[in-house]
Amino acid sequence: MASDQKFVDFVLEQVENAGEITAKKMFGEYGIYSDGKIFGLICDNKLFIKPTNSGREFIGDIVEAAPYPGAKPFFLIEDKIEDRGWLSELIRISVKELPVPKPKKKKKQS
Template sequence: MATSKEYIDFILDQLSSLEGITFRKMMGEYIIYLNEKIAAYVCDHRLLVKITPTAQKMLPGAPPAEPPYAGAKDMILVENVDDREFLANLFTALEPEMTLPKKKKPRK
Protein backbone atom coordinates (compact mmCIF):
# COMPACT_ATOMS: atom_id res chain seq x y z
CA MET A 1 0.00 0.00 0.00
CA ALA A 2 1.47 3.35 -1.01
CA THR A 3 2.08 5.95 1.67
CA SER A 4 -0.63 8.62 1.75
CA LYS A 5 0.08 12.30 1.18
CA GLU A 6 -1.30 12.97 4.67
CA TYR A 7 1.25 10.64 6.29
CA ILE A 8 4.29 12.07 4.50
CA ASP A 9 3.02 15.57 5.31
CA PHE A 10 2.77 14.54 8.99
CA ILE A 11 6.34 13.18 9.01
CA LEU A 12 7.69 16.29 7.26
CA ASP A 13 5.85 18.49 9.78
CA GLN A 14 7.43 16.49 12.61
CA LEU A 15 10.86 17.24 11.08
CA SER A 16 10.11 20.90 10.30
CA SER A 17 12.49 22.19 12.99
CA LEU A 18 15.45 20.81 11.02
CA GLU A 19 17.20 22.76 8.27
CA GLY A 20 17.95 20.89 5.06
CA ILE A 21 15.03 18.42 5.02
CA THR A 22 13.79 17.57 1.53
CA PHE A 23 11.99 14.59 0.06
CA ARG A 24 11.42 12.78 -3.19
CA LYS A 25 8.52 10.59 -4.23
CA MET A 26 9.53 7.18 -5.52
CA MET A 27 6.88 4.77 -6.86
CA GLY A 28 4.26 5.83 -4.32
CA GLU A 29 6.74 5.93 -1.44
CA TYR A 30 9.20 8.59 -0.27
CA ILE A 31 12.87 9.19 0.44
CA ILE A 32 13.65 11.86 3.04
CA TYR A 33 16.96 13.71 2.72
CA LEU A 34 18.87 15.73 5.29
CA ASN A 35 21.45 18.05 3.74
CA GLU A 36 21.19 16.08 0.47
CA LYS A 37 21.98 12.80 2.27
CA ILE A 38 19.44 9.97 2.38
CA ALA A 39 18.07 10.09 5.92
CA ALA A 40 15.07 7.75 5.82
CA TYR A 41 12.50 5.98 3.74
CA VAL A 42 8.77 6.30 4.25
CA CYS A 43 7.13 3.17 2.88
CA ASP A 44 3.70 1.72 3.63
CA HIS A 45 3.12 4.39 6.30
CA ARG A 46 6.35 3.42 8.10
CA LEU A 47 9.39 5.59 8.81
CA LEU A 48 12.59 3.56 8.40
CA VAL A 49 16.21 4.61 8.97
CA LYS A 50 19.49 3.01 7.96
CA ILE A 51 21.02 0.56 10.44
CA THR A 52 23.93 2.42 12.05
CA PRO A 53 25.51 2.28 15.52
CA THR A 54 23.69 5.51 16.45
CA ALA A 55 20.33 4.26 15.19
CA GLN A 56 20.72 1.04 17.16
CA LYS A 57 21.66 3.00 20.27
CA MET A 58 18.77 5.46 19.97
CA LEU A 59 16.18 2.81 18.98
CA PRO A 60 17.02 -0.10 21.32
CA GLY A 61 13.47 -1.47 21.49
CA ALA A 62 12.75 -1.26 17.78
CA PRO A 63 11.20 -4.26 16.04
CA PRO A 64 13.55 -6.51 14.04
CA ALA A 65 15.04 -4.72 11.04
CA GLU A 66 13.13 -5.10 7.79
CA PRO A 67 13.49 -3.89 4.21
CA PRO A 68 11.39 -0.87 3.18
CA TYR A 69 10.52 -2.68 -0.06
CA ALA A 70 11.39 -5.98 -1.76
CA GLY A 71 15.05 -6.24 -2.63
CA ALA A 72 16.18 -3.37 -0.37
CA LYS A 73 18.59 -3.59 2.55
CA ASP A 74 17.10 -3.95 6.03
CA MET A 75 16.31 -0.76 7.92
CA ILE A 76 15.12 0.08 11.42
CA LEU A 77 11.48 1.01 11.96
CA VAL A 78 10.99 4.24 13.91
CA GLU A 79 7.82 3.75 15.92
CA ASN A 80 7.95 6.97 17.96
CA VAL A 81 6.96 9.31 15.13
CA ASP A 82 4.66 11.35 17.39
CA ASP A 83 7.62 12.72 19.38
CA ARG A 84 8.83 15.69 17.31
CA GLU A 85 11.84 16.37 19.56
CA PHE A 86 12.98 12.74 19.46
CA LEU A 87 12.77 12.65 15.64
CA ALA A 88 14.78 15.86 15.33
CA ASN A 89 17.42 14.49 17.73
CA LEU A 90 17.50 11.15 15.88
CA PHE A 91 18.00 12.72 12.45
CA THR A 92 20.61 15.15 13.82
CA ALA A 93 22.53 12.30 15.46
CA LEU A 94 22.36 10.13 12.33
CA GLU A 95 23.47 12.88 9.92
CA PRO A 96 27.25 12.25 10.32
CA GLU A 97 26.67 8.54 9.50
CA MET A 98 24.69 9.30 6.34
CA THR A 99 26.34 9.37 2.94
CA LEU A 100 25.64 11.43 -0.12
CA PRO A 101 23.88 9.49 -2.88
CA LYS A 102 26.13 8.28 -5.67
CA LYS A 103 25.98 10.37 -8.81
CA LYS A 104 24.45 8.51 -11.73
CA LYS A 105 26.57 8.22 -14.83
CA PRO A 106 24.98 9.69 -17.94
CA ARG A 107 23.54 7.16 -20.35
CA LYS A 108 25.40 6.66 -23.59
Protein backbone atom coordinates in the same frame (compact mmCIF):
# COMPACT_ATOMS: atom_id res chain seq x y z
CA MET B 1 -0.21 0.15 -0.86
CA ALA B 2 1.34 3.53 -1.64
CA SER B 3 1.92 6.07 1.10
CA ASP B 4 -0.38 9.07 1.23
CA GLN B 5 0.76 12.68 1.13
CA LYS B 6 -0.79 13.44 4.55
CA PHE B 7 1.51 10.94 6.25
CA VAL B 8 4.56 12.24 4.38
CA ASP B 9 3.70 15.82 5.38
CA PHE B 10 3.25 14.72 9.00
CA VAL B 11 6.70 13.11 9.09
CA LEU B 12 8.32 16.17 7.51
CA GLU B 13 6.62 18.45 10.07
CA GLN B 14 7.91 16.31 12.95
CA VAL B 15 11.57 16.85 12.10
CA GLU B 16 13.31 20.02 13.28
CA ASN B 17 16.92 21.22 13.34
CA ALA B 18 18.12 18.33 11.18
CA GLY B 19 18.89 20.24 7.98
CA GLU B 20 16.54 20.90 5.11
CA ILE B 21 14.19 17.90 5.16
CA THR B 22 12.56 16.97 1.86
CA ALA B 23 10.69 14.03 0.38
CA LYS B 24 10.97 12.78 -3.18
CA LYS B 25 8.48 10.41 -4.72
CA MET B 26 10.11 7.13 -5.74
CA PHE B 27 8.17 4.24 -7.25
CA GLY B 28 4.94 5.26 -5.51
CA GLU B 29 6.70 5.68 -2.16
CA TYR B 30 9.04 8.37 -0.80
CA GLY B 31 12.71 8.89 -0.10
CA ILE B 32 13.39 11.26 2.82
CA TYR B 33 16.42 13.55 2.62
CA SER B 34 18.35 15.91 4.88
CA ASP B 35 20.30 18.53 2.91
CA GLY B 36 20.25 16.24 -0.13
CA LYS B 37 21.43 13.12 1.77
CA ILE B 38 18.91 10.27 1.83
CA PHE B 39 18.38 8.93 5.34
CA GLY B 40 15.08 7.12 5.18
CA LEU B 41 12.05 5.89 3.30
CA ILE B 42 8.32 6.14 3.74
CA CYS B 43 6.65 3.00 2.46
CA ASP B 44 3.06 1.90 3.15
CA ASN B 45 2.67 4.88 5.53
CA LYS B 46 5.55 3.64 7.70
CA LEU B 47 8.82 5.44 8.43
CA PHE B 48 12.05 3.56 7.85
CA ILE B 49 15.43 5.06 8.82
CA LYS B 50 18.73 3.79 7.37
CA PRO B 51 20.59 1.80 10.00
CA THR B 52 23.67 3.36 11.59
CA ASN B 53 25.67 2.45 14.69
CA SER B 54 24.81 5.71 16.44
CA GLY B 55 21.14 5.31 15.53
CA ARG B 56 21.15 1.78 16.92
CA GLU B 57 22.62 3.01 20.22
CA PHE B 58 20.16 5.91 20.43
CA ILE B 59 17.07 3.77 19.77
CA GLY B 60 18.08 0.96 22.10
CA ASP B 61 15.28 -1.57 21.55
CA ILE B 62 15.16 -1.46 17.75
CA VAL B 63 12.69 -2.96 15.33
CA GLU B 64 14.13 -3.73 11.91
CA ALA B 65 12.09 -4.42 8.81
CA ALA B 66 12.48 -4.27 5.04
CA PRO B 67 10.63 -1.28 3.58
CA TYR B 68 9.83 -3.29 0.43
CA PRO B 69 10.41 -6.86 -0.74
CA GLY B 70 14.07 -7.60 -1.34
CA ALA B 71 15.35 -4.53 0.57
CA LYS B 72 17.89 -4.65 3.37
CA PRO B 73 16.40 -4.07 6.84
CA PHE B 74 15.96 -0.48 8.02
CA PHE B 75 14.97 0.80 11.46
CA LEU B 76 11.16 0.84 11.57
CA ILE B 77 9.96 3.84 13.57
CA GLU B 78 6.42 3.43 14.89
CA ASP B 79 5.95 4.10 18.61
CA LYS B 80 7.99 7.31 18.81
CA ILE B 81 7.05 8.87 15.48
CA GLU B 82 4.98 11.49 17.31
CA ASP B 83 7.86 12.41 19.65
CA ARG B 84 9.25 15.34 17.66
CA GLY B 85 12.39 15.83 19.79
CA TRP B 86 13.29 12.14 19.83
CA LEU B 87 12.72 11.67 16.09
CA SER B 88 14.65 14.83 15.20
CA GLU B 89 17.62 13.71 17.31
CA LEU B 90 17.59 10.24 15.71
CA ILE B 91 17.71 11.81 12.27
CA ARG B 92 20.48 14.27 13.22
CA ILE B 93 22.76 11.56 14.60
CA SER B 94 21.97 9.13 11.77
CA VAL B 95 22.63 11.68 9.01
CA LYS B 96 26.05 12.51 10.51
CA GLU B 97 27.10 8.89 10.09
CA LEU B 98 25.77 8.36 6.56
CA PRO B 99 28.13 8.88 3.61
CA VAL B 100 27.90 11.94 1.41
CA PRO B 101 26.06 11.09 -1.82
CA LYS B 102 28.25 10.51 -4.86
CA PRO B 103 27.94 13.17 -7.55
CA LYS B 104 25.68 12.12 -10.39
CA LYS B 105 27.35 11.53 -13.73
CA LYS B 106 26.31 13.83 -16.52
CA LYS B 107 24.40 12.17 -19.32
CA LYS B 108 26.23 11.98 -22.60
CA GLN B 109 24.64 13.94 -25.39
CA SER B 110 24.53 12.22 -28.76
